[in-house]
Amino acid sequence: MPPRPTPEAGPNLRAWQRRALVEYLRRRDEDFLAVATPGAGKTTFALRIAAELLADGTVDAVTVVAPTEHLKNQWAAAASRIGIELDAEFRNADVHTSRDFHGAVLTYAQVGMAPHVHRRRTMARRTLVILDEIHHAGDSRSWGDGVRAAFEPAVRRLALTGTPFRSDEHPIPFVTYERCSDGLMRSRADTVYGYPDALGDGVVRPVIFLAYSGETRWRTSAGDELSARLGEPMTQDLIAQAWRTALDPTGDWIPQVIRAADARLQVVRSGGMADAAGLVIASDQQAARSYAKLIERVTGARAVVVLSDDAGASARIAQFADSTDRWMVAVRMVSEGVDLPRLAVGVYATSASTPLYFAQAIGRFVRARQQGETATVFLPSVPHLLELASEMEAQRDHVLGRSKGEDGFDDELLARAQRDEKASGELERRFEALSATAELDQVIFDGASFGTPVQAGTPEEEEYLGLPGLLTPGQVAALLSKRQAEQVASQRRRGGAPDGTAAAEPNVRPRTAGERRIHLRKQLNVLVAVHHHKTNLPHGKIHAELRRLCGGPPSAQATIEQLEERIAAIETLR
Numbered sequence: 001m002p003p004r005p006t007p008e009a010g011p012n013l014r015a016w017q018r019r020a021l022v023e024y025l026r027r028r029d030e031d032f033l034a035v036a037t038p039g040a041g042k043t044t045f046a047l048r049i050a051a052e053l054l055a056d057g058t059v060d061a062v063t064v065v066a067p068t069e070h071l072k073n074q075w076a077a078a079a080s081r082i083g084i085e086l087d088a089e090f091r092n093a094d095v096h097t098s099r100d101f102h103g104a105v106l107t108y109a110q111v112g113m114a115p116h117v118h119r120r121r122t123m124a125r126r127t128l129v130i131l132d133e134i135h136h137a138g139d140s141r142s143w144g145d146g147v148r149a150a151f152e153p154a155v156r157r158l159a160l161t162g163t164p165f166r167s168d169e170h171p172i173p174f175v176t177y178e179r180c181s182d183g184l185m186r187s188r189a190d191t192v193y194g195y196p197d198a199l200g201d202g203v204v205r206p207v208i209f210l211a212y213s214g215e216t217r218w219r220t221s222a223g224d225e226l227s228a229r230l231g232e233p234m235t236q237d238l239i240a241q242a243w244r245t246a247l248d249p250t251g252d253w254i255p256q257v258i259r260a261a262d263a264r265l266q267v268v269r270s271g272g273m274a275d276a277a278g279l280v281i282a283s284d285q286q287a288a289r290s291y292a293k294l295i296e297r298v299t300g301a302r303a304v305v306v307l308s309d310d311a312g313a314s315a316r317i318a319q320f321a322d323s324t325d326r327w328m329v330a331v332r333m334v335s336e337g338v339d340l341p342r343l344a345v346g347v348y349a350t351s352a353s354t355p356l357y358f359a360q361a362i363g364r365f366v367r368a369r370q371q372g373e374t375a376t377v378f379l380p381s382v383p384h385l386l387e388l389a390s391e392m393e394a395q396r397d398h399v400l401g402r403s404k405g406e407d408g409f410d411d412e413l414l415a416r417a418q419r420d421e422k423a424s425g426e427l428e429r430r431f432e433a434l435s436a437t438a439e440l441d442q443v444i445f446d447g448a449s450f451g452t453p454v455q456a457g458t459p460e461e462e463e464y465l466g467l468p469g470l471l472t473p474g475q476v477a478a479l480l481s482k483r484q485a486e487q488v489a490s491q492r493r494r495g496g497a498p499d500g501t502a503a504a505e506p507n508v509r510p511r512t513a514g515e516r517r518i519h520l521r522k523q524l525n526v527l528v529a530v531h532h533h534k535t536n537l538p539h540g541k542i543h544a545e546l547r548r549l550c551g552g553p554p555s556a557q558a559t560i561e562q563l564e565e566r567i568a569a570i571e572t573l574r
Helices: 015-027 042-055 069-080 108-113 115-124 134-138 141-151 195-200 236-247 253-270 285-299 313-321 355-365 383-390 411-418 459-465 473-493 513-535 539-550 560-570
Strands: 031-036 061-066 103-107 127-131 156-161 176-179 185-188 191-193 207-219 225-230 277-282 303-306 327-330 343-349 375-380 432-436 439-445 448-450
Touching: 015 031, 015 042, 015 191, 031 042, 042 061, 042 069, 042 127, 042 156, 061 069, 061 108, 061 115, 069 103, 069 313, 103 108, 108 115, 108 141, 115 127, 115 141, 127 141, 134 141, 134 156, 207 236, 207 253, 207 383, 225 236, 236 253, 236 375, 236 432, 253 277, 253 285, 253 343, 253 375, 253 459, 277 285, 277 355, 285 303, 285 327, 303 313, 343 355, 355 375, 355 383, 375 383, 383 439, 439 459, 439 473, 448 473, 448 513, 448 539, 459 473, 473 513, 473 539, 513 539, 513 560, 539 560
Parallel strands: 031 156, 031 191, 061 103, 061 127, 127 156, 207 375, 277 327, 277 343, 303 327, 343 375
Antiparallel strands: 176 185, 207 225, 207 432, 207 439, 439 448
């Protein structure tokens, strides 16, 4: 058995970690759930608790359960640095952990396949079990049942997650649920350190979302050609098919967005983050390979491709982390937990739309290394994603008993519209993407929407892509507000209405619902900017107050009627 670790020999703890450690040691409950935003330092916190419990003899062994094989190695390396030796190569056939280690690192799938093996291991020595990203224990009933059966005998269980919510009815093992006033059961955390807190402490980066719309055209299974503009009000089925068309690597949307993302990455690298990297998150392996070829063609830089079933994936991620290469393309390997702090620019080129997946993906870009670092994520102008981007700071819990689709996300419908048909040649002809173009629709930051649509490759787009790479959250909001004011003034000089509202003449009035919505959003943004200068309130707080007064979603995907109501309401604010 290796020597017990010395807790004080580990890294200095951040304020939230010290508070949570004190709370944990005060309570000393069997189960403890820590919810902390990605990049906050959950691993460091958990290993400090492990060191404390090993040092004082509360436990003799540590078992860590992680979502992926790559994270097993990451956990073992982090633990070894503070004197805790964990076997990342343990296999179920081994039955017992070697005495050379304090314990082992497993995956949820590994536990689900042989819970009896890990139950015996847990009973053999007084064990602390660290359940990393514990919401994965609810991925299937077999995983959840296996985790519960394997680790019920543990002396202590420490559950960690940055995203404690799920969209299903599978209870997460060892998580406490409480009935709330609405009759629903909600998960209860013992300590919470959310994104707003971490942003205020400088622990994470502010995220600027650049939403791209554009015209899309595709052919249906009946042979009909349809076209739609991303960002305009449509049925979910049409949204999904337009979204899928935009993501097609043979169209123009993806190349134009990649070109813009690389331009942004170059600005960030030259502005203070010399090793900054970009990540394209793809829907599937075929798309990932196609995007990598596009990156090389568009930017001249070869992209590292990481696929989940590639035996060398973990080594490739580690090599990329220590390099200065510009681009990586992945499907799911880096969606959660993987430590790549130099990722600063992302392209959300996937059809996944659940709040859980979105939060995990965006979490790859928020880890800060120095003051002033920002992250920029490019995404399709799709209502589901715009709402998630606008509400990035919202704290969600796992809720049991809520009706399906209540949160506005119908992923089964989206999946049906977006799925690849591969059963036969006839099925492959059911959907054919024909063309797609990209246009910068809006910029979302701190819950507020900035700017009006501009064509890709224009000087107006370059103004947003050229924002300095090192900025505080306040500076980001100020610069976006300034850029929006300049954009509106420029449009006014070219003949637009002087106050940012629609001109009275019928020949210049927006003719489509989409054009009218864009115009109203611009008008609302101008009025919010005016109110900001009067009151010094952040744009996000003004938009939040309008939502409180009028109801409805963030302005990024508000309807025409909702925008008109907010425009009327802002006139009453003082």
